[in-house]
Amino acid sequence: MHKKLIVGNLKMNPLTPTEFGRYLDGLEKDMKGKRFEKTEIVVCPPAVYFRQFVERKMKDVKLGAQDVYWEYQGAFTGEISAGMMKANGAQYSIVGHSERRKYFGENEEIINLKLKAILKSGLNAILCIGESGEERKSNQTAPVLKKQLEKSLAGIGVGKSEYITIAYEPIWAVGTDKIPSSDEVLEAKIIIKKILTELYSRKAVEKMRILYGGSVKSHCAGQVCVDPAMDGALIGRESLTPYDFIKIAKIIDEK
Numbered sequence: 001m002h003k004k005l006i007v008g009n010l011k012m013n014p015l016t017p018t019e020f021g022r023y024l025d026g027l028e029k030d031m032k033g034k035r036f037e038k039t040e041i042v043v044c045p046p047a048v049y050f051r052q053f054v055e056r057k058m059k060d061v062k063l064g065a066q067d068v069y070w071e072y073q074g075a076f077t078g079e080i081s082a083g084m085m086k087a088n089g090a091q092y093s094i095v096g097h098s099e100r101r102k103y104f105g106e107n108e109e110i111i112n113l114k115l116k117a118i119l120k121s122g123l124n125a126i127l128c129i130g131e132s133g134e135e136r137k138s139n140q141t142a143p144v145l146k147k148q149l150e151k152s153l154a155g156i157g158v159g160k161s162e163y164i165t166i167a168y169e170p171i172w173a174v175g176t177d178k179i180p181s182s183d184e185v186l187e188a189k190i191i192i193k194k195i196l197t198e199l200y201s202r203k204a205v206e207k208m209r210i211l212y213g214g215s216v217k218s219h220c221a222g223q224v225c226v227d228p229a230m231d232g233a234l235i236g237r238e239s240l241t242p243y244d245f246i247k248i249a250k251i252i253d254e255k
């Protein structure tokens with residue numbers, strides 16, 4: 001069985017290297033003496049802090065990127081390629097986060113290009129999908145997830161599937177403190193598994209992890225992650241405080 005995966009997405013935080021240093025101090029302190037037998041822990045800070053992260057040589061916390069650009073190298077001002085993320089210590093990259101879709105106009109075609117670049121560079125991908133509140137209300141969750149998965153994964157063969165983790169993040173739950181019921185998460189997971197099985201194979205899908213993300217806190221990690229037997233969590237706000245982040249990781253690891 002694969003390990004569970006807990007991912008902290010720090011987004012555009014913290015503001016300074018000094019603050020990030022304090023964050024890492026907290027992470028080291030809160031990880032001390034804790035063993036995560038069944039869980040991988042990944043933190044995705046802004047890329048400007050990668051070196052600082054790597055220099056800590058933390059044994060049990062891996063580094064991830066929040067996004068990549070799909071081209072390999074060249075005149076693309078302001079962008080960072082997947083290969084550069086990898087060469088600077090990342091092992092994972094998030095792709096298709098709802099904030100990228102909303103504020104930066106990313107669509108499935110762009111996400112597909114980025115996903116291919118991530119896999120080609122040797123990084124593991126965390127592909128975010130999820131329906132909006134409107135789509136859920138009008139019973140569109142299944143077709144939306146299907147379209148997102150089919151288009152994002154187009155042209156990516158079964159041989160790469162084990163390097164892809166799906167993060168089910170209902171858009172209405174990201175950053176809002178609204179959360180779905182265990183049954184709603186389980187239902188989405190079943191839909192996702194069915195679509196992936198159609199795209200790949202049952203055997204391949206067994207190796208793919210499906211996470212839940214959107215307002216995960218320690219008091220609701222049971223409801224949204226443990227009860228629906230998710231393979232882990234993608235955590236935004238609560239990952240900004242190492243104590244809370246590790247507390248959630250422990251709850252998920254111990255189940």
Ligand code: PGA
Binds near residue numbers: 175213236
């Ligand atoms: P949140 O963010 O935990 O703050 O809701 C989740 C995410 O953006 O992945």
